[in-house]
Amino acid sequence: MASTMLSLVSAALPLQENHKGKMNLGSSDRSSFLRKEKRNPFMKTKSFGRINMAIAVNTSRFEGVTMAPPDPILGVSEAFRADNSEMKLNLGVGAYRTEELQPYVLNVVKKAENLMLERGENKEYLPIEGLAAFNKVTAELLFGAGNPVIEQQRVATVQGLSGTGSLRLAAALIERYFPGAKVLISSPTWGNHKNIFNDARVPWSEYRYYDPKTVGLDFDGMISDIKAAPEGSFVLLHGCAHNPTGIDPTPEQWEKIADVIQEKNHIPFFDVAYQGFASGSLDADASSVRLFAARGMELLVAQSYSKNLGLYAERIGAINVVCSSADAAARVKSQLKRIARPMYSNPPIHGARIVANVVGDPALFNEWKEEMELMAGRIKNVRQKLFDSLSAKDKCGKDWSFILKQIGMFSFTGLSKVQSENMTNKWHVYMTKDGRISLAGLSLAKCEYLADAIIDSFHCVS
């Protein structure tokens, strides 16, 4: 046995040399490996009774792994933190800030957490589809409690890890049951949409959305591109407060979008990350989704509570699939579970309990609505002040009204990449290079400074 082991070891040595593999395992250590006279720091010897075996430290299997590209959005916050200027302003990530530019934990969330702490509930696994109480209230919040799709049990709702996780479940469902089907995403859209569909191996293409000339919606382009797509494509729509542009279709435009989607037998796929944050009204912000559902269409809707309940870090959201029958909904739900189980087994409890407590309790729910209105209201005020400052300061008479027309946390300023860089390098204003600013990170006090920065970047940099 001993001698066999030894011969195996010596036989193994040339094997290491021969292995080329796809990765570069190159290291000069191997050449000294075989020279036994010279003491090699990577060689350790170990006694096993009568046998002395040479055991070398492996060169890593993952030699060839390169650095992944930095995330463009999160990278902004990192750069901001590293900046020492007093004037710095973080308009990068879409996380809500108070007028004092502090993070904000909603009162209803604090209350819900206290309730949970008092109750001392256990920490058992949730079912794969998530907390039943959460799934119930989240669907009701989205569609309205009395909506036929809910009464007829035609919605398959599965708790997901916020918007990202819910989108990923849906993407996996599409890949499995509609192989080859494309997802149409707006140009531009939230950067992570592409990553999600890429990693899920779902092909995507873009439909025109943002018109730089009007800093508004390229509606004709949008309709045209949706029409031109192969039948049976999935059309990714932002339910409200489009990210990154802040430009939403009007109700009439939504009707026309629904028309063309039905005409082409596409499936609408909503990403609802800002319900309540757009207009301040939870119901109003769900009207696009409800419009489509009312037409009897089957649709997918991903939801997130990161922004509207400030539960960013708890990762709470849901994927809803509205089907034509209760049976189909049951089957779809079972398949979503089958996708979730090998991803993370079952979703996290904490955020789900908070939402279930807030949305499920009439008093807390009303309180939430008020806090929602306050948050959305602050953003509307900031938009107004920014618009006023820009209009007052801009001597060239540019029309800045798009700031007021846009809705939600973000504004697409129309600044180019170079101009956005000027915002950061000269003015210490951190934003994404596509010209997107997060109004949630802007205070009334800073509006004038920002206006100066924008005007300077716009007119003096090209």
Place this chain on the structure above:
Amino acid sequence: MQRRRMMIKWAHDTVRRRFMSTSAAAIDWWNHVGHAPKDPIMSVTEAFLSDTSPNKINLGVGAYRDDDGRPVVLQCVRDGEVKIAGTEFLESVSASVSSKLVEESVKLIYGKDADFIKEGRFAGVQALSGTGACRLFAEFQRRFYPQSKIYLPIPTWSNHHNIWRDAQVPGRTFHYYHPDSKGLHFAALMDDIKNAPDHSFFLLHPCAHNPTGVDPTEEQWREISNLFKVKNHFPFFDMAYQGFASGDLDKDAKAIRIFLEDGHLIGCAQSFAKNMGLYGHRVGCLSVLCVDAKQAVAIKSQLQHITRAMYSSPPVHGILLVSTILSDPHLKELWKKELKVMANRIHRMRSTLHESLKKLGSPLNWDHMTNQVGMFCFSGLSPDQVNRLVKEFHIYMTYDGRISMAGVTTSNVSYLANAIHEVTKFG
């Protein structure tokens, strides 16, 4: 391939059907979506929950229960919650909390003085408990070794197969459990390791193997490690029960430490679901050991890239709890004590059940009940016998005969012993 063609045909048929229909009524996109098979483990709990018998026993899911059959929230966890209450935790998990969690997690596995940790020669990221850590590694494996396979022991936790399959890494198996001895099939295991192509990826349970409870001895682990060196295999450990096997955290990590001594650069999935009772919070860690700190940074960036498209960032509450408990010496000591209590109760139940079966005069050898380690006992019961236990005695377990000892209590152990004896007394 055939199934894929079928799916595409179905999708096209559906589309054609719709194109011909003129009504705007609800159209059925999901016609071709069948019912997924029930998860074998979760469905046991579902069946248990709907059973109204007062004698029912749930020996399905591996979640710890106290001697009254109730779920437990550890005192160290309750104390931890009070400590973190009101902490304003926003946006994605702040870098310092994440790195604290990872740092404490890897210390548990590799030992707090491990060179790797001091020199930053590892890539560590938080993960969604053990499942998430395995899936993250599987995705990473496929990305950088697209032709590779994963070798899984026979048997293993059923979800392992799902995880690597969904990550599109083909699965292979290696011998592990010997049904005759109800122990380790060591010779066959070593053969399979030897016969696998060099540089294969293997998944190993470092302690408290799930579902069998059968673990290699220390000597056997050393031999396995040596053979891995010879074959240049990649060892990936799924550590779900550290502390639960022997009651001692370091002892339960022995297998991994042996591999480390031998110079392997391993990967390890770690879960806090069982040993901290944080099941629903989904807290775990994935670590990959590297040649140097620079490579560690690169690998970590790739892992984070994968998570960004899956769920962006992990849920903070559990991470905060674990990092608080592990970095507070008092809470950490409390945890270790509570872990011992849980492990001891399981040992006691194993002995008691074993004794009871002997006393009943069972013709079978039940030594494996006390030889096997951890939460699970691979009873050796056949699917028919399991079925009888469910139907006649309202005792629930998975059909492979796996018993979760955590579900056995002082008050139900006699009933259980009787029931097992009933269905096995005639061999």
